[in-house]
Amino acid sequence: MKRALFPILSILFFTQCTIDFEPDLTGFSDESKTIQKELERQLLSMNTPEAYRKHLYNLTTDPSFAGTAENRYVIDYIYSVMDSAGLDTRTYDYDVLLPQPGQNSIRVMTPEVIELDNKEAVYSEDPYTDHPDLVHGWNAYSGSGSVTAEIVYAFQGRKQDFERLEEMGVSVDGKIVIARFGGNFRGYKAKFAEQAGAAGLIIYTDPPSNRENTYPDGKQPDETAIQRGSLLTLDYYGDPLTPFEAALPLDHPETPTRLDPDDVDFHTIPVAPIGYGAADEILSRMEGEDAPEEWQGNFDYSYRLTGGPNLTVELSVDQPYETRPISNVVGVIEGSEYPDEWIILGAHLDAWSFGATDPNSGTAMLLTLAESLAQLSDEGKRPKRSIMIGHWDAEEFMLIGSSEWVEDLQEELMANSVLYLNADMSVTGPNFRASSSPSLKEPIIQAARTVAHPDTDRSVYDFWVANSSNGEPSIGNLGGGSDHVGFYMYAGVPSAGVAISGSVPIYHTNFDTFWFYENHLDSTFTYGPALADVYGLIALRFGNADILPYDLESYSIDLTTHINSITEQAGRDILAGTGILEEIEEIAAQLALVRTLLDGAANDPELTRVARRSINRKLIQLERNFLHSEGLPFSPWLKSLYASSDPYSGYASWMLPAYRYAIEEDRLEDEAFMADLHEAHHRAFERFSNSLTSIIRELEEE
Incomplete structure (x- = not known):
C-alpha cells in the first residue's frame, strides 16, 4: 500500500538562530577562512524543517525491510532525490542471503494451552499500525524447527549469565531459555544459549517501570511491542556466503563463488521475540527458585530461574533463507581540486517496519543536507574535495550493504577516504552525542560550537556541555552495531557517529512510525536540520581546508587512556619490557611537533600546493597504520589493532582489542601468543611513527 507523498502543509516558521562564535577553522589560510566563513553562513540558512519533514514522511509510507519491493521504493526515492538535486548518483548492487519472516509461534502448552501474541496491537490514534503489510515479530538468521520444553530464565542471556546459571546448578540442556533484551546484542543471546545446550530461545522486552505512559498515549512500549532484529554472529561482516x-x-561476470549455507556457522536453534504481555504468561507461571536480586525486573512478582515440570512451552520457527538483491545508493559532489579525496557521510536505508527513527531520521537528515550541498555546488561553491553521501542497504541484517561496499571498493577507500560520518538513527531528540576515532573529536566539537540548538538560544555545544556530568563534551569510543564498522575497523577510515538524540523505547517495533515521531519526538521537525548543519560544517571544513584539520593530539591522549585501562584490566603492566610504552611516548612527542608545524602550514607562502597535497595524503593514511593484515584473534575481518566491537556483547567498544581479548580469554601467560601480539603492535606503532616522521621532515624542509 502506497500512501500519497508529502501532503501540502501549513507553513512551518523556522528562524535560524545566530550563534556568536568565531569558528576556529583549523587548516585554513587567512584568505581561505574568509571564503569558508561566508560559505558556512549560507549553509546554516539552508537546511529547513520543511525539507526534513517531507523526506521523513516520504521514506516512511510503508513498512519495508531489505530485499522487498517496498524497500526498492525507498531506494528509488533516495536515488531520485539526490539525482534531481544534481549529485552524481549511482547504485551499487549485490545479491546476498537474507532470511524471510516466514512463520513463528509461541504457545504455553501446560498447565493450559495459551497462544501468545507475536504482533503489535492496532491503534486508531496511529493510522500506520493497521497497515496490511506489517509482519509479526521475528529474529533474522534464527534456526528453524519446533520444540516443546521446560523453561529456564537467563536474565539478559550474556556469557556471564549462562556461567552463573551453571554455578547455581541450573542446566539449560534441552530447555527453552527465556532472556530479556539488553546487556548485549541479541545474536549473542542465541549463541550463548545454543552453546549451553538450549533447545530454543525466547527474547522478551521487560515492561517499563512506569506503565502509565505506554503507546500510543506515551512513547513507552505497550505490552504488545516486539523488538525485531538480526541474530547473525559470524566472525566477519557482510553477506554470509561471500x-x-x-x-x-x-549474473555479474565477476560474481564470487558462494559458500554452501550448510557450511556457514548459523544458529540452529529456533529463536523468536515477544512483548512483555506475552512474556507475562510464561514468567508468571514459573515455579522454581527465585532468580538473583539483580536479575529481577519490573513485573510485580518474583522472577524465577526455572519453570518446573508443570510448565512447558512450544516454540516454532519456520524461516526460509533466500538470495535477494540489495542496493546501496551513493551520491557524489565531485571535488573541484582533489576529487580523489573523499569525505563520506552515510546511513542505512532499510528498516524492520516503517523505520521513522531507525534509520530514516538519519536518512532524511542526509537527504536534506544533500540538497543544500548540491545547491551550493550549483552556485559555483563546490568543495575542493569530493563529498559522498551513501545510503546502505541491509544494515539491519548485520551491516551487509556497507560491508559489501567496503569490500568492493577496498583499494579506493583505503587510498582516498578522508573520513566517514555515520548517521544511523541519528535524529531522535534534543541531546547531542558523538562517538569517534581520535582524529575527529575536535572537529565535531568545533562544528557543535557553530550550530544553534533548536530548543535554546545557545549552541549545540552549549546544550551538550550543560547536560554533561562534568561540564565537558563527552565523546565516546566507537563500538559495533552500525555501518561505521567496515569503514573504521576493516578499512582504517577515521569515523564517527554523531547524533541529536533522545530515548526510543519502541525501537525495532511496528510502532516506529511517522505518527510516533511527530507526536512523541519532534513535532516541529527542527532537530534534523540542526544535525544537518553539524554534518555539513564538518564535511565542508574537511572538504575545503588547505591542511586537513584532523585532531592529532587526541591520539596521544587516548592511547595513554587505553594503555592505562588495559593495565588495570590485566592487573599488571603487560607491556613492560616490550618497548611499546617507549614507542607511544615518542609518538606523543611527534604528534605535538606535527601539530605545531601544521598550525602555521596553511598560511606558509613557501609551502607549495604540491607539498600541501603530499602532507594531506600522508595525514589521510595515519589511521590505516593500525590495520593488521591478519585481523584480530577473534575476527580475521576486523583488522584495526586500535578499536573493535566487543566480541561478547556486539555493541560495546574494545580499545586495543587484541590485548583485551588476551585478558578476557586468559591468554596472558601464553608466551607465543603474547609475543605475536606485541610484535603486531610494535609494527603498527612503528608505521604510525614513521608516517609522522615523514610529515615532520616535509614540513621542516619546506
Whole structure:
C-alpha cells in the first residue's frame, strides 16, 4: 500500500538562530577562512524543517525491510532525490542471503494451552499500525524447527549469565531459555544459549517501570511491542556466503563463488521475540527458585530461574533463507581540486517496519543536507574535495550493504577516504552525542560550537556541555552495531557517529512510525536540520581546508587512556619490557611537533600546493597504520589493532582489542601468543611513527 507523498502543509516558521562564535577553522589560510566563513553562513540558512519533514514522511509510507519491493521504493526515492538535486548518483548492487519472516509461534502448552501474541496491537490514534503489510515479530538468521520444553530464565542471556546459571546448578540442556533484551546484542543471546545446550530461545522486552505512559498515549512500549532484529554472529561482516569478497550479482561476470549455507556457522536453534504481555504468561507461571536480586525486573512478582515440570512451552520457527538483491545508493559532489579525496557521510536505508527513527531520521537528515550541498555546488561553491553521501542497504541484517561496499571498493577507500560520518538513527531528540576515532573529536566539537540548538538560544555545544556530568563534551569510543564498522575497523577510515538524540523505547517495533515521531519526538521537525548543519560544517571544513584539520593530539591522549585501562584490566603492566610504552611516548612527542608545524602550514607562502597535497595524503593514511593484515584473534575481518566491537556483547567498544581479548580469554601467560601480539603492535606503532616522521621532515624542509 502506497500512501500519497508529502501532503501540502501549513507553513512551518523556522528562524535560524545566530550563534556568536568565531569558528576556529583549523587548516585554513587567512584568505581561505574568509571564503569558508561566508560559505558556512549560507549553509546554516539552508537546511529547513520543511525539507526534513517531507523526506521523513516520504521514506516512511510503508513498512519495508531489505530485499522487498517496498524497500526498492525507498531506494528509488533516495536515488531520485539526490539525482534531481544534481549529485552524481549511482547504485551499487549485490545479491546476498537474507532470511524471510516466514512463520513463528509461541504457545504455553501446560498447565493450559495459551497462544501468545507475536504482533503489535492496532491503534486508531496511529493510522500506520493497521497497515496490511506489517509482519509479526521475528529474529533474522534464527534456526528453524519446533520444540516443546521446560523453561529456564537467563536474565539478559550474556556469557556471564549462562556461567552463573551453571554455578547455581541450573542446566539449560534441552530447555527453552527465556532472556530479556539488553546487556548485549541479541545474536549473542542465541549463541550463548545454543552453546549451553538450549533447545530454543525466547527474547522478551521487560515492561517499563512506569506503565502509565505506554503507546500510543506515551512513547513507552505497550505490552504488545516486539523488538525485531538480526541474530547473525559470524566472525566477519557482510553477506554470509561471500566473506572478504563483494557479493556481486549472480549474473555479474565477476560474481564470487558462494559458500554452501550448510557450511556457514548459523544458529540452529529456533529463536523468536515477544512483548512483555506475552512474556507475562510464561514468567508468571514459573515455579522454581527465585532468580538473583539483580536479575529481577519490573513485573510485580518474583522472577524465577526455572519453570518446573508443570510448565512447558512450544516454540516454532519456520524461516526460509533466500538470495535477494540489495542496493546501496551513493551520491557524489565531485571535488573541484582533489576529487580523489573523499569525505563520506552515510546511513542505512532499510528498516524492520516503517523505520521513522531507525534509520530514516538519519536518512532524511542526509537527504536534506544533500540538497543544500548540491545547491551550493550549483552556485559555483563546490568543495575542493569530493563529498559522498551513501545510503546502505541491509544494515539491519548485520551491516551487509556497507560491508559489501567496503569490500568492493577496498583499494579506493583505503587510498582516498578522508573520513566517514555515520548517521544511523541519528535524529531522535534534543541531546547531542558523538562517538569517534581520535582524529575527529575536535572537529565535531568545533562544528557543535557553530550550530544553534533548536530548543535554546545557545549552541549545540552549549546544550551538550550543560547536560554533561562534568561540564565537558563527552565523546565516546566507537563500538559495533552500525555501518561505521567496515569503514573504521576493516578499512582504517577515521569515523564517527554523531547524533541529536533522545530515548526510543519502541525501537525495532511496528510502532516506529511517522505518527510516533511527530507526536512523541519532534513535532516541529527542527532537530534534523540542526544535525544537518553539524554534518555539513564538518564535511565542508574537511572538504575545503588547505591542511586537513584532523585532531592529532587526541591520539596521544587516548592511547595513554587505553594503555592505562588495559593495565588495570590485566592487573599488571603487560607491556613492560616490550618497548611499546617507549614507542607511544615518542609518538606523543611527534604528534605535538606535527601539530605545531601544521598550525602555521596553511598560511606558509613557501609551502607549495604540491607539498600541501603530499602532507594531506600522508595525514589521510595515519589511521590505516593500525590495520593488521591478519585481523584480530577473534575476527580475521576486523583488522584495526586500535578499536573493535566487543566480541561478547556486539555493541560495546574494545580499545586495543587484541590485548583485551588476551585478558578476557586468559591468554596472558601464553608466551607465543603474547609475543605475536606485541610484535603486531610494535609494527603498527612503528608505521604510525614513521608516517609522522615523514610529515615532520616535509614540513621542516619546506
